Structure formats: structure tokens, C-alpha cells
Amino acid sequence: MTALDEPVRTGGSVAVSITGLRKAFGEKVVLDGIDLTIRRGEFVVLLGPSGTGKTTLLRLLTGLESPDAGQVLVPAARTTVYQEPRLIPSKRVLANVVVGQRRSRETKEAGLRALAEVHLDGKARQWPATLSGGEAQRAALARALVREPELLLLDEPFAALDALTRLKMQDLVGDLVARHRPAVLMVTHDVDEAVRLADRVLILDNGRFAVDTEIALPHPRDRADPAAVRYQAAFLGHLGVGRPHPGDASLPTSRSTS
Ligand SMILES: Nc1ncnc2c1ncn2[C@@H]1O[C@H](COP(=O)(O)OP(=O)(O)OP(=O)(O)O)[C@@H](O)[C@H]1O
Ligand SMILES: [Mg+2]
Numbered sequence: 478m479t480a481l482d483e484p485v486r487t488g489g490s491v492a493v494s495i496t497g498l499r500k501a502f503g504e505k506v507v508l509d510g511i512d513l514t515i516r517r518g519e520f521v522v523l524l525g526p527s528g529t530g531k532t533t534l535l536r537l538l539t540g541l542e543s544p545d546a547g548q549v550l551v552p553a554a555r556t557t558v559y560q561e562p563r564l565i566p567s568k569r570v571l572a573n574v575v576v577g578q579r580r581s582r583e584t585k586e587a588g589l590r591a592l593a594e595v596h597l598d599g600k601a602r603q604w605p606a607t608l609s610g611g612e613a614q615r616a617a618l619a620r621a622l623v624r625e626p627e628l629l630l631l632d633e634p635f636a637a638l639d640a641l642t643r644l645k646m647q648d649l650v651g652d653l654v655a656r657h658r659p660a661v662l663m664v665t666h667d668v669d670e671a672v673r674l675a676d677r678v679l680i681l682d683n684g685r686f687a688v689d690t691e692i693a694l695p696h697p698r699d700r701a702d703p704a705a706v707r708y709q710a711a712f713l714g715h716l717g718v719g720r721p722h723p724g725d726a727s728l729p730t731s732r733s734t735s
Contacts, residue, residue, distance in 0.1 A: 487550040492517045492628050492660030493538065497547035500533055507533050509684030510547065517627070518658040522671040524688075524712060525681035531664040534681070535630045538662065552627035552660075560633040562617035564605035571601035574620045591619035594653060611642040615649070622653060629654070631663035635670070647673055651696070668712040672705050673698050680715050688715050 487494055493515035500508040507530035515521050523531050536542040538551050564573045575588040592601055595615035605613060614634065621629060634650070635643040651674055654661055665671055671678050672692060680688035690711075694704055713719040 486553055488552075490517055491515070491550075492519070492552055493662070494550040495547065498534075498537065498544050498549060499546040500530070500537060500542065501545055506684050508537075508544075511685060513679075513686070515628075515660045515662060517660055520654055520661045520674060520676045521663070521679060522675035522677070523662060523664045523679050523681060524666070524668065524671055524716065525679075526716065527666075529681045530684065531681055532632055535632050535662065535664060538628070538630055554624065554626050555628035555630065556621045556624050556626040557630040557632065558614075558617050558621050558634045560636045562605075562610075562613040564608075564613055564616060566605050568605075569601065570597065570603050570605065570608070570616050573605060573616060574623055576620065578623070587623050588619070591623040592616070594622060594656075595619045595649065611638055611646065614638065614646065618650070618653065622657065625657070626659045629659040629661045631661065633664055633666065636666070643670075648697075650674065655696070668709045668716070669700055671712065672708045673700060678708075678712060680712065682715075688712070 491514055493513065495511060495513040498508050498511045498513075499506070511534075523534070525531050533542060535557065537544060537549055539555065539557050540551075564570075565576065568576065571585070571588050571592065574591055575584050578584045578588075589598075589601060592598055595618050597612060597615055597619065600608065600612065600616070605616070608616060614637075618634075631650070635646045638646060647670055650663075654674075663674065672694075675692050677691050678688065679686050690708075692708060694702065694708075698705055700706075700709075710719060
């Protein structure tokens with residue numbers, strides 16, 4: 478099969494459509510013919526051991542990598558937030574948020590609105606070096622939002638933050654996604670975070686999705702809710718962590734990955 482240089486575009490009710498996606502680096506097969514459909518507005522969290530190909534999958538969706546085989550369909554409006562904020566040190570916060578956008582009053586106003594949404598009003602004229610880690614990551618979120626993505630890719634966006642900031646960021650992302658309704662594919666190693674935010678959780682292992690489960694719990698979610706705890710325990714069991722109790726290792730709902 479031919480490698481695709483550019484991801485092909487989706488439309489209708491589907492935001493992401495992946496069929497038969499294969500990616501290898503030399504001898505190492507990272508993605509072994511995976512299929513995945515993400516609906517518009519669906520929040521999907523991707524878990525999996527280190528080195529299983531989660532970032533590679535995001536890079537394929539961004540268009541930074543091309544598949545060895547298979548098809549990747551994504552919306553044109555897609556953007557990624559990484560573990561580190563990747564702000565340009567020589568540009569002020571607002572200029573970072575609207576970087577690459579056409580210069581106009583509308584762009585500036587959209588940038589200021591996005592900063593207000595992430596509670597950074599008043600920081601527009603500051604330099605990135607003067608922001609805390611959490612503030613810088615919120616500026617990165619504003620930069621993503623201002624592009625009004627139909628697909629938001631998040632690669633361990635809270636991993637570098639302290640525990641309390643992380644919880645606040647989870648709530649913020651939950652609120653922003655509920656308001657803007659992009660489809661989301663978020664990578665994390667935190668099962669608690671996954672159960673808190675996701676409509677659906679995938680676990681990538683050995684080049685395939687070992688788990689594809691809807692989280693059938695209302696929002697806002699209480700991490701102490703016994704149903705949430707059961708999901709967490711089941712995911713940890715699949716990741717080879719923890720001591721499963723009888724009944725813990727089975728997932729309350731599961732769906733086929735095809
Ligand atoms: N450009 C590359 N060249 C060679 N090997 C690569 C390249 N990119 C990724 N890999 C390899 O592919 C595998 C998957 O990497 P990837 O970064 O996707 O893992 P990951 O699931 O995101 O891991 P982590 O949880 O540690 O971030 C790893 O073995 C990695 O070394
Ligand atoms: Mg990674």
C-alpha cells in the first residue's frame with residue numbers, strides 16, 4: 478500500500494476515521510493495523526504503557542508522520558497541546574496565542590477571549606518566562622482554542638503540573654470541551670484523569686487497542702463514586718498495575734474496536 482503524505486479530511490458526524498493503520502520504525506511495529514472512529518464532540522482518552530505508540534498515533538493524526546499502510550481521515554481544523562507549553566519566549570502571551578493567525582482586530586479580540594476562557598485575563602502582555610507552569614499550559618490551551626479545532630489532540634497535557642494544578646486543569650479542560658465541543662483524543666498515564674474526563678477510554682498495547690470502553694457516568698464525576706473506582710481498577714488491571722479484586726477487572730461496558 479502507499480504511504481499517505483497528508484491525512485485525508487472527514488465530515489458529517491465523524492471526526493476521525495482510521496482504518497487498517499500500520500506504523501513501524503525499522504523492525505518495531507508500533508501500530509499493527511488499527512481501526513478507530515471518533516464521533517464529533519466525543520472525548521476519547523488513550524492509555525497504554527510507555528513506548529506503545531500513543532504519541533505516534535497523535536503524530537499520525539496531526540500529519541507529522543505518515544502511515545506505512547491504512548487510511549487516516551481527520552478534520553482540517555485540528556490542533557495539538559503537548560506536555561510542555563511550547564510558547565515562543567520572544568513573543569508576549571497574546572502574540573503566542575494568535576501566532577500564525579492573520580493580524581487583525583478580530584484576531585486580537587479572539588485571542589483575548591481565549592485568554593479569558595483559561596482565566597489568563599490580564600496576562601496578555603506578559604512574557605512567557607514570567608508565567609507559572611500551569612499558567613503557561615493554560616496559554617497553550619488558549620492557543621489551541623482560538624483555532625476553533627474540530628479535533629483537539631492532547632498529549633499528556635497535565636503531566637508536568639503539580640497535583641492540585643492538574644486537578645484544576647482537568648476541570649478547565651472538561652468545561653472548555655463541553656462549551657466548544659471538539660472531538661478530543663487525549664493521551665494520559667493517569668486512569669483517574671481518564672475516568673474523570675472521558676466519554677470513552679482506549680488502551681493501546683502491542684500495536685492494538687486492548688480496551689475500548691464507554692464511561693457511562695454523568696458529569697461532573699466524583700472520583701470516589703464506586704462505579705468510577707471500578708473503572709479505574711479495571712483499567713489499572715489492564716495496565717498490569719494493582720491487585721484486582723473479584724469483579725474489578727471486568728469493565729462495566731465495552732465495545733468493539735472495529
Ligand atoms: N521517529 C522515530 N524513530 C524511531 N523510533 C521511534 C520514532 N518515534 C517513535 N519511535 C519508537 O516508537 C515507539 C512508540 O513511541 P511513542 O513515542 O509513540 O510511545 P508512547 O506510547 O507515546 O510512549 P510514552 O508513554 O513514553 O510517551 C517507541 O519504541 C519509540 O522509541
Ligand atoms: Mg508519548
